[in-house]
Amino acid sequence: MLITYGSSSEALARSVAKESNIPIVETARRFFPDGEQYVQISGALSGEDVVLIHSFALSPDTLLVEYLLLVDAIKSGGCRSLTAVIPYFAYLRQDSRFKPGEPLSAKVFASLVEFPRVDRIITIDAHLHRFRTLSELFHTPSLNLSAMPLLADYYLKNFGNNNTVVVGPDAESEQWAKVVAERLSSPYIIMEKVRLGDREVSVRGNASVKDKNVVLVDDIISTGMTLVKVIRMLLAEGANRVDALVTHALLVEDSYQKLKGAGLGNLISTDTVPGQHSKVSVAPLISRAIKNLP
Numbered sequence: 001m002l003i004t005y006g007s008s009s010e011a012l013a014r015s016v017a018k019e020s021n022i023p024i025v026e027t028a029r030r031f032f033p034d035g036e037q038y039v040q041i042s043g044a045l046s047g048e049d050v051v052l053i054h055s056f057a058l059s060p061d062t063l064l065v066e067y068l069l070l071v072d073a074i075k076s077g078g079c080r081s082l083t084a085v086i087p088y089f090a091y092l093r094q095d096s097r098f099k100p101g102e103p104l105s106a107k108v109f110a111s112l113v114e115f116p117r118v119d120r121i122i123t124i125d126a127h128l129h130r131f132r133t134l135s136e137l138f139h140t141p142s143l144n145l146s147a148m149p150l151l152a153d154y155y156l157k158n159f160g161n162n163n164t165v166v167v168g169p170d171a172e173s174e175q176w177a178k179v180v181a182e183r184l185s186s187p188y189i190i191m192e193k194v195r196l197g198d199r200e201v202s203v204r205g206n207a208s209v210k211d212k213n214v215v216l217v218d219d220i221i222s223t224g225m226t227l228v229k230v231i232r233m234l235l236a237e238g239a240n241r242v243d244a245l246v247t248h249a250l251l252v253e254d255s256y257q258k259l260k261g262a263g264l265g266n267l268i269s270t271d272t273v274p275g276q277h278s279k280v281s282v283a284p285l286i287s288r289a290i291k292n293l294p
């Protein structure tokens, strides 16, 4: 087996290679003067089971083209199988035609990812809501791993579970909040969110969190406004402290400053989107999954 990577996940791929003791094959990407991309794989892939690790965070459209070029380059090298590990999978929140004239972006993007025919697709905490499972999105065999147990273990080790309550900001977060609550032996509360615009949400719910240490749980922070609204509400209800566990910290624009301004304590995320809050690596998760491939 060999591991290779796209430009968005080089460090993570190196961690997975180290963790699983599997050799890494280097890749290079550059842009032509007109904005088109060029990729190159340097290594013999013939007869190998290749794992390509490549997240689609923050510039998904460009990263998708890089992925398509990489898959073509890898397959032309005569590998035996190709597993695409996409730690952060983009476009899944547009999982319905919310207004007339809209595309079903989740399905379109998923179709493009499986278009060059890989043998399997692995992702982490995919935003599955109206599509309940990956098999509703892909024909390709697929696997959705979860970083929530790792995030919960990090929290437990560093902050304990004294007087903790887990809060999920919206209906879809229940799947993740439940896992963390179980790991922390704590109760959980799910709020109700209505999205009013790209940077605007309203949140309501019965937040009985007086004097509690709240652990907010979500899959993605993008503009941060979902968590900003919830943090303000929880602190107004008398929460002692509010920390957040989030798998994919996209943290666009000045979202982190907004979260701190609202009173957020610690933000703990993973390296599916590498950044200063990536305290937890998903490398062991990916490593275990690829070692157990059929």
Ligand code: R5P
Residues within 6 Å of the ligand: 093, 127, 169, 170, 172, 173, 198, 199, 201, 218, 219, 220, 221, 222, 223, 224, 225, 226, 227
């Ligand atoms: C959507 O339901 C997701 O689970 C997140 O809650 C959402 O993407 C967060 O977005 P933002 O940080 O822009 O509020």
